[in-house]
Amino acid sequence: MKLRAAASGVVIWGALAVTLTFLTVPVAAVLVSAPPRELFDALGSPVAVDALLLSLQCSLAALAVILIVGTPAAWALATRRFPGRSLAVTLIELPLVLPPAVAGLGLLAAFGPIGLFGGALESAGIRLVFETAGVVVALVFVASPFHIRQAQAAFESLEPSLLEASRTLGAGEARTLTRVAIPTVSPALASGAALAWGRALGEFGATLMFAGSLRSVTQTAPLAIYDTFSTDLIGAQAIAAVMVAASAAILLTAKILGRAAERGDA
Amino acid sequence: MLEIEFEDRVGDLPIEASLRAAAGEVVALTGPSGSGKTTILRAIAGLRRPLSGTVRCGDAIWFDSAAGTWLPTEERRVGMVFQDYALFPRMDAAANVAFALADLPRQARPAAVEDALERVGLADRSRHRPSALSGGERQRLALARAIARRPSVLLLDEPLASLDRATAESALDLIEETVASLDLPCLLVTHDLVAIERAARVVAVERGVAREDAPRPT
Numbered sequence: 001m002k003l004r005a006a007a008s009g010v011v012i013w014g015a016l017a018v019t020l021t022f023l024t025v026p027v028a029a030v031l032v033s034a035p036p037r038e039l040f041d042a043l044g045s046p047v048a049v050d051a052l053l054l055s056l057q058c059s060l061a062a063l064a065v066i067l068i069v070g071t072p073a074a075w076a077l078a079t080r081r082f083p084g085r086s087l088a089v090t091l092i093e094l095p096l097v098l099p100p101a102v103a104g105l106g107l108l109a110a111f112g113p114i115g116l117f118g119g120a121l122e123s124a125g126i127r128l129v130f131e132t133a134g135v136v137v138a139l140v141f142v143a144s145p146f147h148i149r150q151a152q153a154a155f156e157s158l159e160p161s162l163l164e165a166s167r168t169l170g171a172g173e174a175r176t177l178t179r180v181a182i183p184t185v186s187p188a189l190a191s192g193a194a195l196a197w198g199r200a201l202g203e204f205g206a207t208l209m210f211a212g213s214l215r216s217v218t219q220t221a222p223l224a225i226y227d228t229f230s231t232d233l234i235g236a237q238a239i240a241a242v243m244v245a246a247s248a249a250i251l252l253t254a255k256i257l258g259r260a261a262e263r264g265d266a
Numbered sequence: 267m268l269e270i271e272f273e274d275r276v277g278d279l280p281i282e283a284s285l286r287a288a289a290g291e292v293v294a295l296t297g298p299s300g301s302g303k304t305t306i307l308r309a310i311a312g313l314r315r316p317l318s319g320t321v322r323c324g325d326a327i328w329f330d331s332a333a334g335t336w337l338p339t340e341e342r343r344v345g346m347v348f349q350d351y352a353l354f355p356r357m358d359a360a361a362n363v364a365f366a367l368a369d370l371p372r373q374a375r376p377a378a379v380e381d382a383l384e385r386v387g388l389a390d391r392s393r394h395r396p397s398a399l400s401g402g403e404r405q406r407l408a409l410a411r412a413i414a415r416r417p418s419v420l421l422l423d424e425p426l427a428s429l430d431r432a433t434a435e436s437a438l439d440l441i442e443e444t445v446a447s448l449d450l451p452c453l454l455v456t457h458d459l460v461a462i463e464r465a466a467r468v469v470a471v472e473r474g475v476a477r478e479d480a481p482r483p484t
Contacts, residue, residue, distance in 0.1 A: 167312075167338075169365055170415055
């Protein structure tokens with residue numbers, strides 16, 4: 001009996017050790033497989049600077065769109081019951097499990113030059129394919145469900161009496177949302193926003209399919225890594241190292257804010 | 267004068283409410299849990315729409331099913347204290363009260379906030395968030411916020427339930443003072459025997475039916 005308990009302990013701890021090693025070694029390897037000095041110097045290359053700046057700009061623009069449109073959308077899902085609501089929730093979550101290449105193809109089919117809305121966009125003077133705006137569209141598409149899911153759950157967790165009190169104090173829905181609901185669940189919203197931002201920073205497939213990989217225009221950091229790794233491995237690793245640091249910082253922020261949301265403070 | 271006469275239904279429970287409260291009068295609503303007391307308050311506040319009937323407050327008609335009149339909650343002048351007080355956790359006491367004063371010009375709000383907090387003895391706690399206040403202070407803050415907007419009626423849902431005896435007594439004093447000085451009709455949902463004893467009138471709510479002038483429980 002004791003032997004069996006010891007064996008199961010070995011198996012469980014062994015599984016954890018293997019998992020941890022398997023998931024952390026590739027990440028650590030990005031940071032340690034080249035001398036730090038060389039990585040640091042490579043970061044000064046125009047390709048790296050352009051890609052990292054473009055990633056930052058596009059992901060922040062996408063995050064702004066996600067927060068401005070996604071937050072009221074999540075509020076609607078949390079506070080209203082309507083026919084097809086479950087279907088709406090599922091459709092909003094679909095990009096989470098959609099292969100990125102399919103997402104890119106879908107965006108092309110919808111908003112590309114010969115897509116469903118291509119003509120309308122063209123006549124309005126809006127071009128997305130091979131344009132920076134197209135990158136933002138792709139990032140919004142893949143990252144918004146991360147924020148919307150979290151925001152919906154946060155709004156659903158609000159005490160109904162808080163929202164009712166707001167109404168008895170003369171506030172309409174917009175004021176109740178902006179002054180009461182959003183501040184009350186702000187740590188949970190910030191946690192969802194951090195995850196969405198992290199997803200946007202790492203987006204690759206949909207951006208490549210929809211917006212291409214043009215330096216300074218649509219070549220974000222993940223695309224620059226893919227583009228340069230066969231000719232300039234150190235350069236690709238330098239960009240990757242920055243992405244690792246940024247991703248870790250975002251994940252840590254999301255976790256801290258998530259814990260604050262659970263405690264109901266901060 | 268608050269006058270209500272309506273019918274409603276919560277699940278299988280039919281609600282029939284017919285009662286009046288005069289200005290300056292505290293009317294206690296008593297009855298077992300689940301009998302429909304809170305539902306009646308919520309219907310008066312416009313947080314739920316009765317099936318039929320009327321809700322009138324002074325000259326204003328808030329609900330009249332025959333005429334198709336329905337005023338949303340935010341357009342009724344209702345001061346309501348919820349059972350859990352429903353204070354906004356991220357706002358300090360002053361901001362909680364100021365939230366009710368959006369109709370006032372911005373420069374008039376600080377004085378109105380100060381007045382409301384002073385009325386309930388919380389002037390020195392204005393910068394404290396609800397989590398930093400005691401149960402009695404939270405109850406008083408909820409009352410200050412409810413009256414800040416100069417409501418036409420005061421609805422109190424079990425405001426004494428989570429207070430100890432001494433705090434409940436002083437809270438009751440404050441409620442009576444406030445109702446008298448603002449000359450408001452007040453409905454007080456309570457199980458508190460002292461509050462029932464001190465109320466101007468008692469309405470018993472049993473299995474969804476609110477009956478005027480019930481005998482006081484002993």
